[in-house]
Amino acid sequence: MSVQQGTAHRPWVDRLLSLNGWLVFGFLYLPILILVIYSFSDSRNVGDWGGFTLKWYDRMFNNPEMMNALGNSIKVAIVSTVVATVLGTMAGIALDRYRKWRGKQAFDVILYLPVIIPEVTMGAMLLIWFTQVLPINLSIWTIILGHIAFSASFVAIVVRARLANLDDSLEEAAMDLYANRWTTFRRVTLPLILPGVLGGALLALTLSLDDVIITEFVQGPGANLLPVYVFGLIRRQVTPEINAVSTLMLAISMLLVFISLGFQVRSGMGRNKEE
Amino acid sequence: MRRLLILIAVVALLAAACSSDSDDGTTTTAASGTDETTTTAAAETGSELDAMIAACAPGQTDGDLNFYNWTEYIPYGSAAEDYEVTDLVAKFEEEYGVKIIQTFYEDNETMLAQIEAGGAPYDLIVPSDYMVSTMADPEVALLSKLNKAAIPNLVNLDPIFAGMPFDPTGDFSVPYQAGTSGLGFAYEYVDDSEGISWGLVFDPEMSEPYAGKISMLNDERETLGAALKYLGYSVNTVDQGQLDEAAALLKDANERIAAYDSAAFDDLLIAGETVVAHGWNGGFFGSFDEISTDDYDAYEDFGYAVPIEGGIIWVDLMAVPITAEHPCTAHTFINFILDAENGGELTNYTYYMSPNLAAHEYISTDILEDPSIFPSAETMAKLEFIADVGDFSLNYADAFAQAKG
Numbered sequence: 001m002s003v004q005q006g007t008a009h010r011p012w013v014d015r016l017l018s019l020n021g022w023l024v025f026g027f028l029y030l031p032i033l034i035l036v037i038y039s040f041s042d043s044r045n046v047g048d049w050g051g052f053t054l055k056w057y058d059r060m061f062n063n064p065e066m067m068n069a070l071g072n073s074i075k076v077a078i079v080s081t082v083v084a085t086v087l088g089t090m091a092g093i094a095l096d097r098y099r100k101w102r103g104k105q106a107f108d109v110i111l112y113l114p115v116i117i118p119e120v121t122m123g124a125m126l127l128i129w130f131t132q133v134l135p136i137n138l139s140i141w142t143i144i145l146g147h148i149a150f151s152a153s154f155v156a157i158v159v160r161a162r163l164a165n166l167d168d169s170l171e172e173a174a175m176d177l178y179a180n181r182w183t184t185f186r187r188v189t190l191p192l193i194l195p196g197v198l199g200g201a202l203l204a205l206t207l208s209l210d211d212v213i214i215t216e217f218v219q220g221p222g223a224n225l226l227p228v229y230v231f232g233l234i235r236r237q238v239t240p241e242i243n244a245v246s247t248l249m250l251a252i253s254m255l256l257v258f259i260s261l262g263f264q265v266r267s268g269m270g271r272n273k274e275e
Numbered sequence: 276m277r278r279l280l281i282l283i284a285v286v287a288l289l290a291a292a293c294s295s296d297s298d299d300g301t302t303t304t305a306a307s308g309t310d311e312t313t314t315t316a317a318a319e320t321g322s323e324l325d326a327m328i329a330a331c332a333p334g335q336t337d338g339d340l341n342f343y344n345w346t347e348y349i350p351y352g353s354a355a356e357d358y359e360v361t362d363l364v365a366k367f368e369e370e371y372g373v374k375i376i377q378t379f380y381e382d383n384e385t386m387l388a389q390i391e392a393g394g395a396p397y398d399l400i401v402p403s404d405y406m407v408s409t410m411a412d413p414e415v416a417l418l419s420k421l422n423k424a425a426i427p428n429l430v431n432l433d434p435i436f437a438g439m440p441f442d443p444t445g446d447f448s449v450p451y452q453a454g455t456s457g458l459g460f461a462y463e464y465v466d467d468s469e470g471i472s473w474g475l476v477f478d479p480e481m482s483e484p485y486a487g488k489i490s491m492l493n494d495e496r497e498t499l500g501a502a503l504k505y506l507g508y509s510v511n512t513v514d515q516g517q518l519d520e521a522a523a524l525l526k527d528a529n530e531r532i533a534a535y536d537s538a539a540f541d542d543l544l545i546a547g548e549t550v551v552a553h554g555w556n557g558g559f560f561g562s563f564d565e566i567s568t569d570d571y572d573a574y575e576d577f578g579y580a581v582p583i584e585g586g587i588i589w590v591d592l593m594a595v596p597i598t599a600e601h602p603c604t605a606h607t608f609i610n611f612i613l614d615a616e617n618g619g620e621l622t623n624y625t626y627y628m629s630p631n632l633a634a635h636e637y638i639s640t641d642i643l644e645d646p647s648i649f650p651s652a653e654t655m656a657k658l659e660f661i662a663d664v665g666d667f668s669l670n671y672a673d674a675f676a677q678a679k680g
Contacts, residue, residue, distance in 0.1 A: 232346025
């Protein structure tokens with residue numbers, strides 16, 4: 001009886017839950033959809049549909065400063081992501097593996113700092129660090145270093161979460177079979193934590209692509225990044241050109257997500273075959 | 276692991292390589308530093324830059340211009356084409372054979388932080404009025420004294436821009452573009468036939484119909500300044516009694532004010548959320564232009580005016596920071612902007628008031644004859660610049676916080 005009662009109630013709860021799911025989905029994605037639609041609108045007013053046009057894209061691609069900023073953004077995002085992913089992954093592994101080293105707890109706390117301190121503070125600190133402590137000239141490289149500084153922590157945290165669920169015996173088995181540490185890492189550990197590493201890398205990429213505050217603090221002459229440029233543009237006026245450039249950024253991000261998903265699926269399949 | 280070591284080594288080498296050629300980075304550190312050795316270093320390089328500036332001749336260039344400016348504040352590239360004005364960046368590059376490297380900021384304070392920290396060799400910046408007094412303050416001394424002999428076009432400046440409170444001698448800055456703050460309103464609800472008054476906000480009777488439909492700037496000097504103007508006082512008063520009076524007035528009006536907003540005041544007005552909005556003229560016009568189409572003229576529905584009691588005038592200025600490595604090019608560029616034709620084209624693009632009197636004949640009549648961009652002489656006389664009031668600024672902040680509740 002009780003089972004039947006349960007099933008009788010279920011569809012109602014299910015429906016509510018799925019409705020909730022759709023609402024959340026709509027809440028998250030409808031604004032993005034509208035942003036994309038209005039990037040094709042032939043009206044200066046962003047909220048006004050004025051017929052289909054590609055002129056905002058045409059204008060965007062012919063705006064040398066904006067294209068320069070887009071190029072810089074992509075350059076910074078790729079370099080900082082690669083470096084942050086390598087550093088972050090190593091930090092994550094170190095924290096998970098070497099349980100007893102001295103100062104680990106301190107390192108642990110410090111690792112979370114870039115995640116929790118306000119961006120303005122981080123930006124100001126990096127600026128002082130680059131210009132007064134090192135001191136180096138501000139340029140696109142200081143932006144890259146700044147982005148590495150905050151995104152490495154995110155990568156480390158994601159990788160650590162993945163490692164926490166990892167069965168140590170898999171690595172021990174590999175070592176039993178005379179695999180040295182490097183081989184064990186390359187053939188066993190890395191493939192197992194790859195989804196975490198890729199997830200961290202994606203996070204780093206996204207953070208880098210839309211950071212305004214830290215970038216503005218550490219930017220150097222001529223090294224304009226797109227988010228800062230767009231932010232400044234909005235101060236003056238909002239035209240669908242902003243929608244067009246946002247759509248382009250969205251397309252690039254989605255492309256990257258799909259590529260990484262593709263990698264994950266492939267590595268997942270590879271593992272299944274080996275099993 | 277070995278790869279990582281190599282990477283670290285490379286990064287370290289890069290850092291070392293960069294630091295060796297960044298003398299200016301260390302010198303600007305010194306400018307804000309307190310210990311003696313560094314201050315001497317600052318004084319030395321400061322005088323070095325001063326010597327370079329003193330030797331600049333009109334039209335002389337000494338390298339590419341590192342121009343640190345607000346986003347899209349000079350006609351360039353497709354934006355220039357769009358507005359059908361001269362591409363001033365390309366024109367300067369062609370005329371003088373040097374390049375302009377543009378970097379953008381969208382906030383005075385971040386720009387200040389970058390200049391103060393040094394490490395970026397900007398030759399020319401465009402701070403807003405109050406920021407000039409902050410940066411020219413002898414204690415920080417972030418701006419270099421200009422060589423007026425290298426800027427012959429200074430004669431083109433409108434005399435009302437001489438002796439501004441934040442740079443009385445004009446030694447550190449040259450006006451770029453200017454504008455006012457006042458009230459934007461919807462004609463449907465507000466009658467402007469006898470001029471607009473701050474009473475729309477502060478007079479209990481006059482503002483009654485607009486209760487809950489008013490927005491004010493979230494800025495103590497601007498908003499208390501409006502109340503001070505309504506009372507007939509100076510916006511730069513340091514009299515606590517007058518300030519208290521203004522704060523009490525604002526506190527009274529508080530229940531009728533829907534929002535304190537410095538970013539979206541124009542959008543709120545257009546969206547119908549407000550019918551009376553305190554804001555900067557450029558913000559209103561940008562939005563009115565945006566929603567105007569071939570069949571719809573937003574200027575028929577919305578207006579902007581400096582209230583009859585007077586208001587505040589703002590100005591953005593060009594200045595040469597102490598980080599400059601090419602001060603002569605910077606001077607030549609300032610002179611270029613002060614040229615009558617170039618100054619006209621600049622305003623045809625920005626739709627702001629031009630401080631360049633000679634440029635008026637090149638400014639399109641639509642802009643020049645619009646009293647909300649170029650106020651009448653009568654209105655001009657009632658406008659005030661916001662001056663640095665020193666420590667009294669804390670009293671403004673306190674009064675504003677309390678009035679807002």
